[in-house]
Each structure stands twice: as structure tokens, then as C-alpha cells.
Amino acid sequence: MPKVTAEHRVARREQIVTAALTCVSEHGFHKTTMADVIRESGLSAGAVYGYFRSKDEIIAAIADQALGTVDDLFAEILSTEEPLTPAEAMRRVLVHVVAIAERPGGDITRIGLQAWAEAVHNPAIGAIAREKYKMLRGHYLRVVRRAQADGTVAADVDPEHVAQALFGLLPGFILQRLLLGDVTPESYSAGIDALFGSSTPQTT
Amino acid sequence: MPKVTAEHRVARREQIVTAALTCVSEHGFHKTTMADVIRESGLSAGAVYGYFRSKDEIIAAIADQALGTVDDLFAEILSTEEPLTPAEAMRRVLVHVVAIAERPGGDITRIGLQAWAEAVHNPAIGAIAREKYKMLRGHYLRVVRRAQADGTVAADVDPEHVAQALFGLLPGFILQRLLLGDVTPESYSAGIDALFGSSTPQTT
Amino acid sequence: MPKVTAEHRVARREQIVTAALTCVSEHGFHKTTMADVIRESGLSAGAVYGYFRSKDEIIAAIADQALGTVDDLFAEILSTEEPLTPAEAMRRVLVHVVAIAERPGGDITRIGLQAWAEAVHNPAIGAIAREKYKMLRGHYLRVVRRAQADGTVAADVDPEHVAQALFGLLPGFILQRLLLGDVTPESYSAGIDALFGSSTPQTT
Amino acid sequence: MPKVTAEHRVARREQIVTAALTCVSEHGFHKTTMADVIRESGLSAGAVYGYFRSKDEIIAAIADQALGTVDDLFAEILSTEEPLTPAEAMRRVLVHVVAIAERPGGDITRIGLQAWAEAVHNPAIGAIAREKYKMLRGHYLRVVRRAQADGTVAADVDPEHVAQALFGLLPGFILQRLLLGDVTPESYSAGIDALFGSSTPQTT
């Protein structure tokens, strides 16, 4: 019965992570207690500890899942064959990020905020965040390269640097949306469009 | 002797906030214990609680001071008389933010990350963050308005939206710098310059 | 297994209350620390807090139990069918109160003293004390009514007032016993008998 | 300057005791902090500690003063030349106790309750309470002796025992007044009168 058990384990872990995600999205990593997760998951303390060695391990799993979800999203949006301008790529990402954030079961962008704060002090989360963020930015890198290929973006600039800046627009959107609540994909995209058309002295 | 006392109070509060800032920058809000702050401040438990009613009040003071420092910085850089292109404004901010972050006594941008995560769950921090972030973005708004006045940025776009996007570049820089460590004001600015010159379909 | 669990909870609560009663009887509400109760109960801090939310809740439980014990005693003594003169009722109560007070595990009358002092400032204890004392006095009220019926006590006096005075003899007994140590049920009863036979100008 | 200083000391001590009395009457011995007393007295911490070595010493002074006030009252009421029946003596005491209790600056009977509870555990308060209560009861003893002399009370009963019972009516009055709030000197006296005229089998 190894296979059944393996599937069972995966299902149980998912059940726990989902419960934890809900709790953490609402109260943050540190005000979420194991008792909260245990209650929300509908399991017993012993059961939860049968699938995760510690609270830190659950936190790592949440961060991994949350950032993984965003990675899947990016892969779907940005790996399309059609050429995307950087601005259009950003716009699509924003629309989908908001859509995912508004799904019931916990705002994934709030988990992101928690992960950022935790990553700086907690090596395990730091490693996960580093890995995932490199992947996320990698998707933008491909967009940038394509844009440089078709002349939308100056070709003599390190594409890594352009990807840094382009990807760098996302945390600011998430933050302003959660904190100030006055940004929308449309407003932010309009601002981006205006900026991207501004006649900036370019590196030649 | 009221004057001495008032000054004394302010000095002691600063002493405590400075100590707390160091601790929090290193370990985060929640892994920083009052014992840490007390030890670092060189005072006794009772003394600290004579100046702050609770740990939460100290956290609020840290957030306020950290974001206030950034506000001062923005005021100095962005309120200049000379016209600044958005890209140039951003570049100057990045340079100074890094300079401040590297000052001994705790990286202020790490406090920022903590504050973002806390603001979502802690109403007191949320209020402070909202207030300060509106001010910060307001500085960019003035830059944008000036840029629209001299034609650097399209005039038919809501300047608030442009400010959202421009200001929105900062969190992404801070995050990538702390998490990935591979962005510098120079690299990020190069990327911004490339993007801002890209021919994006503009709202007409 | 709900039945076992429910019984278990009750048993544990009793275990804690019993331990607390011992401590409080010896040191009073305020000099009894949770550490004392925890040690005396033989449980851990966490276990105790699993059954009572706070020290105040334990104090309330003690007061409730102590005054409840006295109520049971009164019910047994005073609700007899045989007609009791007020003096005889008092005598029996005194004898049994002393008997209970001298049982090992803590003098219940000392808990009473604590409860009196606490009831005035602590609303929770105040509510308990009020409720229980009304019940206790109610038992005397029945004695008085019967005495008025058979002519032992003047019938034209408000029985509530007579119950106030009769019941009012008890705190003075308890207090003198604990404080001065020179009263016994016998001495006090002898005094009562002498007073009750004194020719007082009666309401006619 | 010894005399001025001595008077000064006494005045200051009274000032502190008065402040403490107000606090304790409202919040009890243990919830009254030295900070409360210091604030209420209008002095500084150092000053208060210049007149009292410790909080316990202040508590002792309060208890002493409160019970002393009652003693003065008893002396005035009960040491009159005119013969008083026990019931009449009690009635006069109740009236005056309530009058004193209702004076502004703290209900002295609430201090009494605190003192009873404290006396059992705190040797210093115990000693004061014992001394004062013996004096208080002594006043009743004189009333009883006079009543026995003129035949109002049976002469063959130990007057100490009668004094125990008679004095024993007072705590019950105070307690019911503070706790239940439904007793008055009139209601209680009416009850006493009814009881004292009841035909109790007397020791012959």
C-alpha cells in the first residue's frame, strides 16, 4: 500500500498547507499559532506534526506554494509565442495577480509580503524566496530579450538590468494595492505606459 | 527643570528606538524580544517601559522613524528647483536609499520590509504606513507634474497613476537588493532608462 | 469517549481548585501566585491554563466553591422539617461551620474573608458573592418565617429584617474566631441565648 | 527645630495615610499601587518613603487609623452614663457607622473588610486588628455588664460571651451593607429587636 499512502500524505500535506495559508494570509506568520492551523485544518496536533516537523517547515511550504503559484502564472502569461511589449507583459501579470489574490482561501499577495519580511532573517525562507524570485525574474528576462530582438527596447542594455527594473514594478504594485488600496492594474498600467514613452536620455 | 526633562525624555526615547532599530533590522519584529531591546539600549526593563507602554508602541515608533527618514530623504532630493526627469529622480533616490541602508546601526530598508508585512495585520502600523506612503508618493507626484509640464511625460495621463508606477519601482529595488543582492542603483537605473525609452503605445 | 473527557475535565478542574483553595486559605488571594497553584496542583502551567483562562477565573471558582459548600451546609441544617428556634438554628450552623473549617485542605472561612474583601472591588467575585449570600440568607428567612408562624418571633416584623439580623451574626462569629480565636459555637450561642431572652421594647 | 519638624512629620504622615485610605477604599490593599498613593498624596516617591519604610507600613497605618476611628466612635457612643439596652447600643453604633462610612474620602468599612482579609495572613495587620478588636468588643462588654446589672440581660451568663454575640452583629451588618446593599440601621435594628424579644430557652 505504498502508493495509496504516498498519495494520502500528499493530500494531507496540501490540506495542512491550505489551512495554514488561510490563517497566515489573515494574521501573518507570527500571529498564526499552530493551534490556529490545527483548528483550521480539521486535524489533530499529532497529525499535523506527522506531516511537518515544525512550524517553520509549514511556513516554508506556504512560501513555496505561494511563490510557486505566481511562477506558474508567469510561465503561462510570459512564455507565450506572441511578442509582448514589456508594458503589455506587466499589464497582463497585474490583471492575473489581482485575480488570484481575490480568490477565496487567502490573498496570496499577503503571503508574499510575509515571505519578503521573513526571508531576510530566516535562512530557509530566504533560500526559497531567492530561488523563486530568480525564476520569476527569469520570465521577465525572456520578455526583455524578445523586446530587444524586435527593437522595442534598446539592444545595448544588459537585459538582466532591464528585467530587474521591469520585474521591480511588481512589488510596488502589490504593496500599494494592499497598503493604500488605490491602485488597479488599469491605473498602474496607464502610469507605466506614460513613463515608458517618456523621452529619457538613453544609453547609446 | 521642565526643559531638561523634556529633552531627556526625547533623548531616552531615541536611545530606545535606536536600540530597537538595530535589533529589529537584524531579527525582525517578532524575533526581537523586549529583553533584546532592553539589553541593547543599556537600560533596565522598568526604564524602557517608562518611555513606551508596550512592545507594540516601540514597533510603531521604529516604523515611524524609519519611514520618516525616507520621507526626509525624498523631500531633500525631489523638492529641488531644477527639473528632474522621472528616471533621474529615481536614480538619485536609489543612490541615497542605498547610502542610508548601509549606514551602521541597522539597515533601514529591512525595517521597511518588516513594516510592510506588519502593516497588513496591525492597525497601528497600518495607519503609520499609510500616512507615510502617501507622503512618499506625493513627492513623486510633484516630479511627475513637473515632467508633464515640460513635456517629458505625456500630459494627458493622470499624474497620480504615473506617480503610482514611478514610486512603485522602489519596493522592487529594495526587495531585490535585500533578497537577491544583485541590483545596484546603477544596474536598476540602466534598466529603467532602457524601459522609459521603449516605444510603448501611449494613451492619446 | 466524550463522557470520559467530560469527567476528566471536571476532575482536573477540581484538582486545580482544591490546590488553589489550599494556597489561598493559607496566603490569601493576592499572595498566592500561579506558580504556587501550579506546584500544589502537581500540573504544569500549560495544563492549568487549559482549564482556567486566568488567575481571576480560578479565584472565582474558589469563591464559588467555598460559598457553595456553605450553602449546601445551610440547606441541610436549616431545611429540616422540625421547627427550629432562631437561636438553635444559629447554634447548629456554628457547630457545622467550625467542623468544616477545621477539615484539612484549607479553612473555608478564611476563603470567605478573602471573598468578602475581593467582592467589593472585583465585579466577578461581587456577582458570585451577591448570589450566594442571597441564597444563604434565604435559608434563614425560612427559619424566621417558621418562627413567626409558631409565635417564637413577633409576627409583625418584616421577616427579611429578622433574617438580616440573624444571618448577620455569622460573619461576626467567623471574624472573631479567625482574628481573636476566643469564640466557640458554645460561647457564642450562650451569648445569643442571653441576648434573645433580653426584654427588648418590641414593635407592637 | 525639633518641634516644627515633628509636627511636620505628623502632618505629612496624615497626608499620606489619607491619600492611601482613599485609594485602598476604592481598589483594595493589593490593587492599590505605591504609584497610586504617591499620585494621590501629591508627594514624590522619595518623600513618601521618607515617612514610611514600606507599603506594608502604610497599610498598617491605614488599618490602625480606620479601626481607631471606629474605636473613638464606640467610646463616644457606648461609654455614656445613661443605661443602654444592648439593642439600643447596637442601633446607635449602626447609625454612626453608616454616617462615617458615607463621609467623603473613602468608606471606612471597606477598609475594614480589607483589614479582616489581610489580618489573617499578615502578622503586622493581625496584631493591629487583634488589639483594636479587643478594644471594640470591650466597649460592648461594658454595655453588657450594665445590662446585666439592671436585669435587662440574664446575669448568670458570662458577659464576655454576650459581648461576643452582640459585637458579632456588626460585621454582618457591614458585610450585608457593602455586598447586598439592602440593609439599613433601621431594618437591621428592627430585626434585632424582634430577635431579642424572642422567647429563647435561657440558661438558668
Place this chain on the structure above:
DNA sequence: AATGAATGAGACTTCATTCAT
């Protein structure tokens, strides 16, 4: 594997008291 009562280290906070000025 599951349960959930129990554990106990450690967090935050208070407050009686002291002492440099």
C-alpha cells in the same frame, strides 16, 4: 497513524523600592 492533554521554556509587563542629583 491518530489523538489531544500535557509540557515548560520563555515572552511581556508591573511595581515596590532606591539613590544620584
Place this chain on the structure above:
DNA sequence: TATGAATGAAGTCTCATTCAT
């Protein structure tokens, strides 16, 4: 003597984790 900031021991309570059943 007076001040009041400072002290630090001690108190209440939480919560991640374990283990007997």
C-alpha cells in the same frame, strides 16, 4: 529633605512541541 528616573525581581500567561493511549 526632596525629587523622580531608574532598577530588576517576580508575576501572569502563551504556544511550539511531545507522547501515552
